[in-house]
Amino acid sequence: MAGKVISSGIQYTTLPESYVRPVNERPSLSQVSECNDVPVIDIGGGDRRLISRQIGDACRNYGFFQVVNHGVPDELVTKMQQVGREFFQLPVEEKMKLYSEDPAKTIRLSTSFNVQKEQVHNWRDYLRLHCYPVDQYSPEWPSNPSYFRDYVENYCIAVRELGTTVLELISESLGLEKEQIKTILGEQGQHMAINHYPVCPEPELTYGLPGHTDPNALTILLQDTRVSGLQVLKDGKWVAVKPHPNAFVINIGDQLEAVSNGEYKSVWHRAVVNSDQPRMSIASFLCPANDSVLSAPNELIKDGSTRVFKNYTYAEYYKKFWSRNLDQEHCLEFFKN
Ligand code: OGA
Ligand code: NI
Numbered sequence: 001m002a003g004k005v006i007s008s009g010i011q012y013t014t015l016p017e018s019y020v021r022p023v024n025e026r027p028s029l030s031q032v033s034e035c036n037d038v039p040v041i042d043i044g045g046g047d048r049r050l051i052s053r054q055i056g057d058a059c060r061n062y063g064f065f066q067v068v069n070h071g072v073p074d075e076l077v078t079k080m081q082q083v084g085r086e087f088f089q090l091p092v093e094e095k096m097k098l099y100s101e102d103p104a105k106t107i108r109l110s111t112s113f114n115v116q117k118e119q120v121h122n123w124r125d126y127l128r129l130h131c132y133p134v135d136q137y138s139p140e141w142p143s144n145p146s147y148f149r150d151y152v153e154n155y156c157i158a159v160r161e162l163g164t165t166v167l168e169l170i171s172e173s174l175g176l177e178k179e180q181i182k183t184i185l186g187e188q189g190q191h192m193a194i195n196h197y198p199v200c201p202e203p204e205l206t207y208g209l210p211g212h213t214d215p216n217a218l219t220i221l222l223q224d225t226r227v228s229g230l231q232v233l234k235d236g237k238w239v240a241v242k243p244h245p246n247a248f249v250i251n252i253g254d255q256l257e258a259v260s261n262g263e264y265k266s267v268w269h270r271a272v273v274n275s276d277q278p279r280m281s282i283a284s285f286l287c288p289a290n291d292s293v294l295s296a297p298n299e300l301i302k303d304g305s306t307r308v309f310k311n312y313t314y315a316e317y318y319k320k321f322w323s324r325n326l327d328q329e330h331c332l333e334f335f336k337n
Contacts, residue, residue: 004096004099004111004115005092005095005096005099005109005111005125006111006123006124006125006198007088007092007095007125007196007198008092009091009092012200012201013201014201014202015123015200015201015202015205015206018120018121019120019121019122019123019205019206020120020202020205020206021120021205021206021207025210026204026205026206027203027204027206027207027238027270027272028238029203029204029272031238032231032237032238032239032240032272033237033239033240034239034240034242035232035234035239035240035241035242036242038062038064038065038066038232038241038249039054039057039058039062039065039066040065040066040067040068040244040247041054041055041058041065041066041067041068042067042068042069043067043068043069043070043071043165043166043169044068044069044070044071045069048169048172049172051169052169052170052172052173053173055166055169055170055173056170056173056174059170059173059252059260059263059264059265060263060264060265062232062234062267063232063251063252063264063265063266063267064232064241064249064250064251064252064267064269065249065250066244066247066248066249066250067162067166067247067248067250068244068246068247070162070247070248071158071161071162071165072155072158072159072161072162072248073158074246076151076154076155076158077155077222079147079151079154079155080151080152080155080222080282081222081280081282082151083145083147083148083151083152084127084194084196084280084282085280086145087127087142087144087145087148087194088125088127088194088196088278088280090144090145094144095109096109098127098142101115101116103322105128106129106130106137106140107127107128107129107130107137107140107141108127108128109125109126109127109128110125110126110128111124111125111126112124113209113210113212113325114322114324114325117323117324117325118325119325120206121206122206122207122208122209122210123197123198123200123203123206123207123208123273124195124196124197124208124209124271124273125195125196125198126193126194126195126196127142127193127194127196128191128192128193128194129141129152129191129192129194130189130190130191131152131156131160131190131191131192131284132156132160132188132189132190134153134156134157138152138153152192156190156192156284159190159220159248159284160190160284160286162220162248163190163218163220163284163286164182166218166220166250167181167182167185167217167218167286168181168182170218170256170264174260174263174264174300175299176297176299176300180297181256181259184259184288184292184293184294184295184297185217185255185259185286185288185289185292186288186289186291186292187289188217188286188287188288188289189286189287189288189289189290190284190285190286190287191216191284191285191287192282192283192284192285193282193283193285194280194282195208195209195271195280195281195282195283196278196279196280197229197271197273197278197279197280197281198273198278199273199274199275199276199277199278200273200274200275201275202275203272203273203274203275206273207270207271207272207273208229208270208271208272208273208279209270209271210270211233211268211269211270212268212269212270213253213254213266213267213268213269213330213331213332214251214253214254214266214285215253215254215255215317215318215321215331216253216254216255216285216286216287216288217253217255217256217259217286217287217288218250218251218252218253218256218285218286219250219251219253219283219284219285219286220248220249220250220283220284220285220286221248221249221250221251221281221282221283221284222248222249222281222282222283222284223241223243223244223249223281224243224279224280224281225243225245226243226277227243227274227277227278227279228240228241228242228243228279229271229272229273229274229279229281230249230269230270230271230281231269231270231271231272232267232268232269233267233268233269234267238270251266251267251269252264252265252266252267253266253285254266254317254330254331254332255287255288255294255314255317257332258294258295258296258308258309258332258335259294259295259296259297260296260300261296261300261301261305261307261308261309262308262309263300266330266332268330287314287318288314289314290313290314290315290318291313291314291315292313292314293311293312293313294309294311294312294313294314294317295307295309295311296308296309306337307337308336308337309332309335309336309337310335310336310337312335317331317335320334
């Protein structure tokens with residue numbers, strides 16, 4: 001059982017066969033340039049119209065941006081990173097109590113992406129938790145480290161507030177009412193993935209996560225401040241997003257692409273690994289209510305334009321997403337008109 005995860009204490013000197021990508025699918029790390037211009041947007045006050053315009057530009061041109069002065073206290077971020085690290089340092093037998101390969105579980109430790117569907121595995125272990133409503137889910141979270149629930153609860157609440165603020169700004173940036181997108185998304189779920197990428201013996205041959213888009217509405221990613229690994233597809237080339245201190249990386253998920261009638265793109269991104277240092281990233285996902293219908297508001301169907309996507313519910317989309325392998329075609333393709 002312990003052999004299922006890669007954070008088991010074993011030091012690998014070669015990459016196990018099941019992780020090796022075919023030659024034409026490898027990350028070509030030497031060809032990736034560092035991107036210094038993923039927009040960094042100060043959302044902590046100032047002219048709201050200007051902020052929403054900056055967000056709109058970033059969503060149109062990148063699908064990715066970073067926010068600073070985001071209102072999540074440093075102390076909560078530091079504690080979240082601390083418990084995340086400590087969790088993955090626990091003895092493997094302790095961690096394996098939470099192991100599951102069933103995506104429907106509301107708390108689970110797992111590995112790679114979708115072990116039951118994929119052909120080649122990815123160099124990642126992850127702890128995935130449902131986080132909203134926090135009082136409903138936190139009793140099933142790990143109780144080791146002892147302060148896990150306390151720290152993660154406070155972090156989740158603060159990140160949800162940030163996500164709500166960003167969704168309001170995105171709504172305004174599309175020329176909609178502040179609340180309009182939130183209303184379409186309904187009572188949103190919130191999930192978290194604490195991603196742990198152990199040191200990898202042969203990082204040129206595999207991925208932490210292969211290129212994918214996120215199936216939810218909005219992702220709020222806390223990168224490892226010391227170790228980079230996130231790469232974004234920009235104009236057909238992979239570029240590395242250098243960790244910015246005190247920033248969250250925000251990306252548009254598939255559902256905001258749908259609700260914006262394709263104006264904002266859910267961009268391909270991936271995580272690569274390295275042979276020097278383990279890396280941790282903490283992704284918070286805001287997810288539409290299961291019964292919400294992801295339909296662009298009429299205001300966005302401008303003269304002469306048509307609806308790019310069918311009307312579908314988030315429950316339908318999520319089922320389709322997990323029935324596939326991660327690095328296939330964009331899942332939204334299945335929902336186009
Ligand atoms: C994700 C993701 C990137 C990273 O969890 O969906 O894209 O840097 N993570 O870990
Ligand atoms: Ni992602």
